[in-house]
Amino acid sequence: MLHKIIEKRDLSPSAYALRLERNQFVFRPGQCVNLGLPGSGVNREYSTYSGTDDPYLEFLIKEVPVGTVSSALRKLEGGMEVELHGPYGSFVLQPEKIGNARFVFIGTGTGIAPFHSFVRSYPGLDYRLICGIRESNERYDAGDYDPERTVFCVSRENWEGYNGRVTDYLLENEVDPACIYYLCGNQKMIYSVYEILRNREVNGDRIFTEAFF
Numbered sequence: 001m002l003h004k005i006i007e008k009r010d011l012s013p014s015a016y017a018l019r020l021e022r023n024q025f026v027f028r029p030g031q032c033v034n035l036g037l038p039g040s041g042v043n044r045e046y047s048t049y050s051g052t053d054d055p056y057l058e059f060l061i062k063e064v065p066v067g068t069v070s071s072a073l074r075k076l077e078g079g080m081e082v083e084l085h086g087p088y089g090s091f092v093l094q095p096e097k098i099g100n101a102r103f104v105f106i107g108t109g110t111g112i113a114p115f116h117s118f119v120r121s122y123p124g125l126d127y128r129l130i131c132g133i134r135e136s137n138e139r140y141d142a143g144d145y146d147p148e149r150t151v152f153c154v155s156r157e158n159w160e161g162y163n164g165r166v167t168d169y170l171l172e173n174e175v176d177p178a179c180i181y182y183l184c185g186n187q188k189m190i191y192s193v194y195e196i197l198r199n200r201e202v203n204g205d206r207i208f209t210e211a212f213f
């Protein structure tokens with residue numbers, strides 16, 4: 001499927017949001033797709049960032065130094081096309097839990113992408129978002145989250161909010177075993193957070209994970 005680029009928004013020196021024409025594409029929030037240059041045969045997975053009711057499709061992408069696809073997509077301009085396959089994956093909220101469970105979303109960097117899709121797609125969702133970033137300028141589209149439910153953990157800069165990693169935050173704060181936990185980002189963080197949650201009596205069947213790299 002070819003989708004035309006509507007716009008590309010720079011969100012930090014290395015991250016950008018790629019907005020595509022939707023073309024009736026149907027997905028569940030949190031699923032991912034494969035994106036690549038048309039006909040190149042090279043593509044990578046990207047989580048949905050936009051909501052199911054948005055008239056466009058959007059992805060939050062970090063340009064990885066020497067990365068093939070993340071840097072090739074960044075060079076594209078509005079009006080050009082990208083190849084999209086999918087949707088794939090099961091990092092989604094269970095429909096029967098959406099109105100009556102409390103969710104905790106824990107992500108690092110662009111691992112916040114599926115949580116953005118959840119929050120946009122399910123108004124009234126009972127969630128806490130704990131997002132790990134290196135610098136405060138990586139709070140991508142922070143205004144889209146309820147500030148009362150959101151904490152950004154900044155690890156490499158002193159700022160007015162929480163200073164430290166998501167693992168530090170979890171070790172210093174109460175962990176509710178009755179919540180449902182979704183973890184997304186790099187594998188190392190996912191392993192560490194999983195261990196902390198299990199040590200705090202959270203059942204493994206209440207923890208869902210999506211590793212980006």
Ligand SMILES: Cc1cc2nc3c(=O)[nH]c(=O)nc-3n(C[C@H](O)[C@H](O)[C@H](O)COP(=O)(O)OP(=O)(O)OC[C@H]3O[C@@H](n4cnc5c(N)ncnc54)[C@H](O)[C@@H]3O)c2cc1C
Pocket residue numbers: 032044045046047048059060061062063064066067068069070071089109110113210211212213
């Ligand atoms: C299910 C799934 C969903 C994903 N969703 C997203 C998403 O929403 N947004 C997003 O930006 N990426 C996402 N990724 C990662 C993405 O698929 C690519 O791996 C990433 O864009 C790098 O691809 P590349 O071709 O530019 O680099 P490559 O040429 O493939 O690799 C360069 C090197 O960079 C490493 N690397 C990959 N990602 C990162 C990173 N974020 N930071 C540092 N090093 C990295 C790789 O391990 C590799 O060693 C997702 C991955 C998976 C498996």
